[in-house]
Each structure stands twice: as C-alpha cells, then as structure tokens.
C-alpha cells in the first residue's frame with residue numbers, strides 16, 4: 299500500500315497529456331481504467347455514467363468528422379475568420395487521429411432518482427466524477443489522458459456518429475494513450491485564494 303505522501307504525490311502529478319506515441323493500449327488496461335472510474339461516488343448511487351470506447355480508425359474518423367463539423371458550423375455562425383476555423387478543425391482532427399483511445403463519457407439521462415433539474419445536475423456531477431477517476435486510473439497505468447469538452451457542443455452529432463442510445467447524453471471525451479511528452483505542472487492558485495474558513499463570531 300502506498301504511503302499517504304505517495305498518494306498525495308500521485309494525485310498531484312496527473313497532467314493533461316496531449317501528445318501520445320502510437321502504441322495501442324491493451325483492452326484489458328482500458329477495462330481496468332473504466333472499472334476504477336465506476337468507483338466514483340454518485341448521487342443516490344445511480345451510477346449514471348456510460349462509456350463509449352473508440353479505438354478503430356474508421357469510427358474515430360466518423361466521430362472526428364461529426365464533432366468538427368459542428369465545431370465549424372458553430373464558428374461560422376459566430377462569424378469567425380475562415381482561416382481560424384480551418385486551423386482549429388485541422389488541429390482537432392489531428393489530435394483525435396493521434397489518440398490511440400477515445401472514450402466518450404455520457405450521462406444516461408433516464409438514470410435519475412427523480413426527474414427534477416437538481417437531480418439532472420447531480421447526474422452530470424456524478425458523471426464528471428467518473429471522468430476524473432478515469433483520468434487518475436489512466437495515470438496509475440502510466441498512461442496520459444486529456445479531458446475534451448467538444449462532445450458537449452455536439453451531443454446529437456456524437457450520439458449519431460457512435461450510434462449511441464437516445465438516453466446517452468455525451469458530456470465529454472477523453473484522449474488516452476502512452477505519453478509522448480513531458481508536461482510541467484500548471485501552477486495552481488494559492489490555496490488561500492480559494493478557501494474561506496469559518497470564523498467564530500465575536501458575539502457568540
């Protein structure tokens with residue numbers, strides 16, 4: 299069992315990895331990572347997370363075209379510069395092509411305790427926790443991962459490209475692979491800027 303200091307170090311050394319070598323990731327390793335992801339807490343223990351795993355080139359290409367097609371349309375509707383649009387789309391296509399594994403994380407919107415807006419938010423929160431756990435499990439396997447928000451902007455397109463059930467609501471996707479870069483830690487805000495301790499009232 300690692301010491302608590304080793305565990306803190308492990309948790310603090312996860313980085314977003316954006317460049318991978320082309321080595322495939324064994325299916326057993328992907329399953330190990332996803333099993334760990336499912337140990338995230340979830341509201342009412344509903345476990346609303348669903349995972350679409352994409353490793354073959356044809357499906358990855360279909361997904362990439364679907365997501366970047368929506369990206370292009372959105373940028374055009376915001377009157378973005380055509381050169382900027384093409385650059386962003388080309389970079390996105392390259393990044394997806396280079397990722398040995400793409401995992402689309404979805405929330406099953408029917409897997410709720412009761413149908414209220416608050417419970418829907420809790421479903422999204424629970425799903426996101428599985429996403430973090432997935433990234434940490436990849437880190438434990440010596441893999442790199444990157445949280446990608448694009449499917450959130452292209453939920454219909456993502457579902458159609460992967461032929462996902464209607465109730466699967468894409469939330470994010472993860473590029474996973476063996477790292478081909480050394481990443482420096484990104485600075486964190488000083489803790490004192492993010493924390494507020496309770497004060498004992500002088501009147502009490």
Ligand SMILES: Cc1cc2nc3c(=O)[nH]c(=O)nc-3n(C[C@H](O)[C@H](O)[C@H](O)COP(=O)(O)O)c2cc1C
Nearest residue numbers: 312313314315316444445446447448470481483484
């Ligand atoms: C909700 C969410 C959405 C993100 N979307 C993207 C994304 O679309 N593309 C990307 O390259 N990184 C994305 N990231 C990764 C962040 O940029 C990264 O976590 C942050 O810069 C801190 O770096 P670190 O993960 O190395 O600590 C996202 C992270 C989160 C939590």
